[in-house]
Amino acid sequence: MTSMLERQMREKRRAAQDALDRLIALLGEAGIVFPSATVNWRAPVTGIVLIELGAARVDAIEMLIETLRKGLGYADQ
Numbered sequence: 404m405t406s407m408l409e410r411q412m413r414e415k416r417r418a419a420q421d422a423l424d425r426l427i428a429l430l431g432e433a434g435i436v437f438p439s440a441t442v443n444w445r446a447p448v449t450g451i452v453l454i455e456l457g458a459a460r461v462d463a464i465e466m467l468i469e470t471l472r473k474g475l476g477y478a479d480q
Contacts, residue, residue, distance in 0.1 A: 412450065416442060419452040426454075433470045435463050 405413075419442045427440060439457020459467075 408450075412452070415450070415452045416444065419454055423454050430467070433466065435466045435470065437463065 423440060423442055427437070430437065437456050437459050439455070439459070441455050441457065443453040443455050
């Protein structure tokens with residue numbers, strides 16, 4: 404028998420994994436890879452599930468910055 408907290412955490416973790424999967428897919432479309440991105444599964448005490456983007460190469464961060472700037476309508480600087 405699972406407790407209400409366990410069910411809630413399972414749903415939060417499922418939602419976090421779905422969000423991470425969508426982010427990875429979207430970044431991939433732009434050629435951006437975050438190889439260490441993962442869901443932090445150790446959140447039973449706080450009830451907050453975090454997504455860790457982890458370490459990324461400088462070129463991936465530069466591509467992310469460029470993609471965000473374009474998406475936000477910034478001119479090249």
